[in-house]
Amino acid sequence: MPAHPAPHDPTPDPQDTTHTGNVEGFAADGYAAVRRTFQRLVDDGRETGAGLSIWRAGTEVVRLNGGWADTRRHHPWTATTLVQPYSLSKxxxxxxxxxxxxxxxxxxxxxxxxxxxxxxxxxxxxxxxxxxxxxxxxxxxxxxxxxxxxxxxxxxxxxxxxxxxxxxxxxxxxxxxxxxxxxxxxxxxxxxxxxxxxxxxxxxxRPALGIDAWFGVPDHALHRVADLEYADPDWPRLLPAAPWLHTPAGALDIERINSRAWRQSVFGGVNLHATATTIAEFFSHLTDTAGPVARLLGPRLHEEYISAQATGHDTVFGTTLTWTLGFLRDRTKIAKGGIGGSVGWWSLTHGHACAYLTRRLDDHSRAAEIAAALGDDLTVQADG
The missing domain is CATH 3.40.710.10 (DD-peptidase/beta-lactamase superfamily)
Known part of the structure; x- marks a missing residue:
């Protein structure tokens, strides 16, 4: 396996490829509503840079890229754009x-x-x-x-x-x-x-899973990292989770988190950098007992990783949740998101995986609209 594996790059049927406005990519038959939703988010200005990937039955059926990777808007977001998804890193x-x-x-x-x-x-x-x-x-x-x-x-x-x-x-x-x-x-x-x-x-x-994701982005991949930006200048102050994020200072500071030093550091709770395709493909294999995650961990630990471990009132989220060893889980999905709007999930109901990764730090309403177009609900309830 190569030391630096490239993202999975299936060749879609030509009639499924779209290049509309500042959105490029493809969507298989049956995913028109998702494509329209993503396009609308970009057209309306609610999204300035994001990647969307959906996997089903081992195949990437949607890959859409919209907006820009940089704040100066010189570089379009592409399938190889890396971005920090905050707590999805966990x-x-x-x-x-x-x-x-x-x-x-x-x-x-x-x-x-x-x-x-x-x-x-x-x-x-x-x-x-x-x-x-x-x-x-x-x-x-x-x-x-x-x-x-x-x-x-x-x-x-x-x-x-x-x-x-x-x-x-x-x-x-x-x-x-x-x-x-x-x-x-x-x-x-x-x-x-x-x-x-x-x-x-x-x-x-990384080598075991063949994923395009990094804790500490190497020099050769730095040019692919997207700049984060606030949707609202007051976003850091308005965050419900703000009391848990102020110490030490800087984790929400745009200048700091867009710096080379931060991108090449390891702050394991929040600063993985990954592509949307990588995250969605990872979730697509998550529950597969013969898949790469299960092969990496072995059957017992794989089951521990994805199964419900603790249910109760989460004092940070302010609601009752079920945690696995790394994810949130309820009756319909296994998911993890991060402040700013990035999220990945596996639908236990519909058998597909989705990742919506964004550089525009806002709420999760954009990913929720994508989920709704898929028939999913990102609201997390206790799995009990």
């Missing part, structure tokens, strides 16, 4: 941790402190990797003591998590670990598996 950070469980260097239910001795402080001595992956570790945000740290001070941020008391006893409550998720996983991997999140993802997960 599903891939979790998968990376599970490869160490597969290899026997970590255990899901062994206390983290057995590997990471500094983590036992302040009532965290019984916290497990399962607690972390299901957002039950009680550290949904960095502590106030981390406010003076730079966003890219990995060691300082891990130390802040070591020294902080959990906001609730581990396992007692849910709350998406918004910015801390990747640093917790990275700390556990460093201590127990003697590797880092970035190394394990790029050296183990």
């Amino acid at each position: 599903a891939f950070a979790a998968l990376t941790a599970l490869t160490a469980v597969r290899d026997g260097t970590l255990e899901l239910d062994r206390p983290i402190a057995a590997y990471w001795s500094g983590y036992r402080a302040h009532g965290k001595d019984h916290t497990t990797l399962r607690h972390v992956l299901t957002h039950q570790a009680g550290q949904p945000r960095f502590p106030a003591s981390a406010a003076h740290l730079d966003l890219l001070d990995d060691a300082g941020l891990r130390t802040a998590l070591e020294h902080a008391a959990p906001e609730h006893p581990p396992g007692a409550s849910l709350g998406e670990h918004a910015l801390t998720y990747g640093h917790l996983i990275d700390g556990i991997l460093r201590a127990g598996a003697h590797t880092t999140l970035g190394e394990a993802f790029n050296d183990v997960v």
